[in-house]
Amino acid sequence: xxxxxxxxxxxxxxxxxxxxxxxxxxxxxxxxxxxxxxxxxxxxxxxxxxxxxxxxxxxxxxxxxxxxxxxxxxxxxxxxxxxxxxxxxxxxxxxxxxxxxxxxxxxxxxxxxxxxxxxxxxxxxxxxxxxxxxxxxxxxxxxxxxxxxxxxxxxxxxxxxxxxxxxxxxxxxxxxxxxxxxxxxxxxxxxxxxxxxxxxxxxxxxxxxxxxxxxxxxxxxxxxxxxxxxxxxxxxxxxxxxxxxxxx
Amino acid sequence: xxxxxxxxxxxxxxxxxxxxxxxxxxxxxxxxxxxxxxxxxxxxxxxxxxxxxxxxxxxxxxxxxxxxxxxxxxxxxxxxxxxxxxxxxxxxxxxxxxxxxxxxxxxxxxxxxxxxxxxxxxxxxxxxxxxxxxxxxxxxxxxxxxxxxxxxxxxxxxxxxxxxxxxxxxxxxxxxxxxxxxxxxxxxxxxxxxxxxxxxxxxxxxxxxxxxxxxxxxxxxxxxxxxxxxxxxxxxxxxxxxxxxxxxxxxxxxxxxxxxxxxxxxxxxxxxxxxxxxxxxxxxxxxxxxxxxxxxxxxxxxxxxxxxxxxxxxxxxxxxxxxxxxxxxxxxxxxxxxxxxxxxxxxxxxxxxxxxxxxxxxxxxxxxxxxxxxxxxxxxxxxxxxxxxxx
Numbered sequence: 001x002x003x004x005x006x007x008x009x010x011x012x013x014x015x016x017x018x019x020x021x022x023x024x025x026x027x028x029x030x031x032x033x034x035x036x037x038x039x040x041x042x043x044x045x046x047x048x049x050x051x052x053x054x055x056x057x058x059x060x061x062x063x064x065x066x067x068x069x070x071x072x073x074x075x076x077x078x079x080x081x082x083x084x085x086x087x088x089x090x091x092x093x094x095x096x097x098x099x100x101x102x103x104x105x106x107x108x109x110x111x112x113x114x115x116x117x118x119x120x121x122x123x124x125x126x127x128x129x130x131x132x133x134x135x136x137x138x139x140x141x142x143x144x145x146x147x148x149x150x151x152x153x154x155x156x157x158x159x160x161x162x163x164x165x166x167x168x169x170x171x172x173x174x175x176x177x178x179x180x181x182x183x184x185x186x187x188x189x190x191x192x193x194x195x196x197x198x199x200x201x202x203x204x205x206x207x208x209x210x211x212x213x214x215x216x217x218x219x220x221x222x223x224x225x226x227x228x229x230x231x232x233x234x235x236x237x238x239x240x241x242x243x244x245x246x247x248x
Numbered sequence: 249x250x251x252x253x254x255x256x257x258x259x260x261x262x263x264x265x266x267x268x269x270x271x272x273x274x275x276x277x278x279x280x281x282x283x284x285x286x287x288x289x290x291x292x293x294x295x296x297x298x299x300x301x302x303x304x305x306x307x308x309x310x311x312x313x314x315x316x317x318x319x320x321x322x323x324x325x326x327x328x329x330x331x332x333x334x335x336x337x338x339x340x341x342x343x344x345x346x347x348x349x350x351x352x353x354x355x356x357x358x359x360x361x362x363x364x365x366x367x368x369x370x371x372x373x374x375x376x377x378x379x380x381x382x383x384x385x386x387x388x389x390x391x392x393x394x395x396x397x398x399x400x401x402x403x404x405x406x407x408x409x410x411x412x413x414x415x416x417x418x419x420x421x422x423x424x425x426x427x428x429x430x431x432x433x434x435x436x437x438x439x440x441x442x443x444x445x446x447x448x449x450x451x452x453x454x455x456x457x458x459x460x461x462x463x464x465x466x467x468x469x470x471x472x473x474x475x476x477x478x479x480x481x482x483x484x485x486x487x488x489x490x491x492x493x494x495x496x497x498x499x500x501x502x503x504x505x506x507x508x509x510x511x512x513x514x515x516x517x518x519x520x521x522x523x524x525x526x527x528x529x530x531x532x533x534x535x536x537x538x539x540x541x542x543x544x545x546x547x548x549x550x551x552x553x554x555x556x557x558x559x560x561x562x563x564x565x566x567x568x569x570x571x572x573x574x575x576x577x578x579x580x581x582x583x584x585x586x587x588x589x590x591x592x593x594x595x596x597x598x599x600x601x602x603x604x605x606x607x608x609x610x611x612x613x614x615x616x617x618x619x620x621x622x623x624x625x626x627x628x629x630x631x632x633x634x635x636x637x638x639x
Binding site: 052074075079083089093098107112153 | 250251252255258259261262544545548549550551552553554555556557558561632633636
């Protein structure tokens with residue numbers, strides 16, 4: 001569904017060149033639950049931004065359903081994000097002046113909000129356990145509740161893929177686990193491809209893939225099936241990150 | 249309600265204090281526009297209306313801007329009477345008393361100024377269509393031929409200004425005038441005059457017998473006043489017959505007043521541009537601050553699929569709303585303030601035509617758009633990644 005072909009991404013920060021990605025090649029298949037792991041600066045968020053058409057690679061190609069994202073103009077990229085991709089960020093996902101319901105509907109504002117959109121937003125908020133918080137504003141919600149609203153928003157347009165950048169990063173362990181469980185349920189119900197950049201490996205059951213990045217390269221690609229880990233044949237020799245590296 | 253519009257309104261309401269300041273900045277500009285231009289239009293209409301009521305021509309010494317500084321030989325009266333098209337000639341002596349009731353007459357502005365006009369009562373009473381003061385007597389009577397000395401007919405406004413009633417005396421300089429009649433034309437142009445016998449004003453001005461300030465001419469054909477070309481032709485004929493005089497038609501006086509008003513309008517335009525620029529800067533400042541605070545929010549919107557155009561539209565909606573709401577506020581306060589000023593201080597009957605309100609609203613909206621253009625452009629150009637990663 002999303003393919004990376006020899007993708008490079010360079011930044012220049014304070015006159016210093018940073019190579020965030022160095023020739024990454026991988027595929028994210030439809031329906032997959034993929035966790036991207038790596039230390040800070042390993043390129044995992046950059047990979048997510050490229051997958052979501054928020055950024056362009058310096059070299060290489062990123063394809064979404066076979067279409068090269070680098071050939072799309074800004075409007076086409078915005079429409080792709082609006083219709084086929086959902087985003088969740090670490091924090092500050094919500095507009096403080098809007099209610100939970102309006103935050104869920106935010107992507108629909110420019111094109112007009114239909115009654116079916118409104119109904120789906122209410123259903124999603126109910127499914128994430130916030131039916132009694134629909135008209136609350138972000139300051140009236142806990143961090144976990146705010147992230148649940150963000151997930152409801154990401155799923156509103158029945159996107160083909162939801163990309164989450166450290167969604168539990170600022171939550172306590174219990175709230176983080178609840179959020180992951182809820183995400184697993186939503187994914188199962190909607191059949192959505194989900195890619196999560198995280199340090200949190202308290203996963204919602206078997207059947208997922210762990211992609212480890214280090215210094216802009218894929219270090220390991222492991223599929224956790226019903227019967228335990230199955231390393232990807234392409235990079236079976238790659239070394240998985242140690243728990244200390246995850247904590248860094 | 250359009251979702252973008254609703255969000256724009258919500259964004260303004262969230263920052264109530266700042267939005268209110270911007271609204272006030274815009275409102276002050278509109279108040280000035282409405283107030284100043286309403287008074288200018290009102291004054292213009294008043295002068296035009298007043299001039300329309302004058303059914304006569306005014307003769308002054310050539311080059312005299314005002315009858316008060318004009319001196320003419322009264323013997324001209326018979327020559328003027330012989331000119332075809334002239335029905336009747338009434339001589340007048342004008343004077344501007346500087347001290348009234350022991351106070352400087354300009355002390356309270358134009359409201360307290362009085363023009364003393366000496367007339368020959370018999371001749372003034374013989375005017376058929378031009379005697380507007382005679383037609384508007386409210387109390388007492390107009391001057392009679394037998395009236396001599398310091399008797400006066402004055403306007404209701406002058407009487408009110410100096411708190412006088414019929415039968416009271418009004419002190420001009422050292423001379424006391426008994427009020428025998430009060431008129432009311434409801435025109436700021438005419439309601440500044442006080443009439444007394446011509447000999448009385450001659451004495452006050454130390455003017456020798458046989459001299460007057462001006463002649464008031466009534467044409468034979470009153471229909472001339474609806475045909476300015478024919479009236480101008482009569483005025484030119486009189487000027488050609490008698491050298492060293494100017495004959496002024498009501499239209500000419502109106503034109504002179506309009507010329508002065510045009511100069512005033514240009515000045516007003518310059519004066520009103522400054523607060524408009526201030527209003528635009530207030531909106532620009534508000535929108536820039538709002539933009540700085542909402543960088544991450546804009547990044548989230550872009551991640552959710554908003555295009556640069558959507559962002560541009562949202563910011564412009566906000567700034568335009570500020571302009572339009574400020575304009576509405578300004579119009580409301582401006583209309584009330586103009587009425588209040590007119591009622592309590594100016595008595596100039598401000599006129600606020602629909603085009604002025606529409607123009608003020610249009611200007612407000614344009615100022616709002618202008619003030620929002622730069623912040624909207626910057627917001628729309630934000631890189632979503634940088635915006636999301638900003639704190």
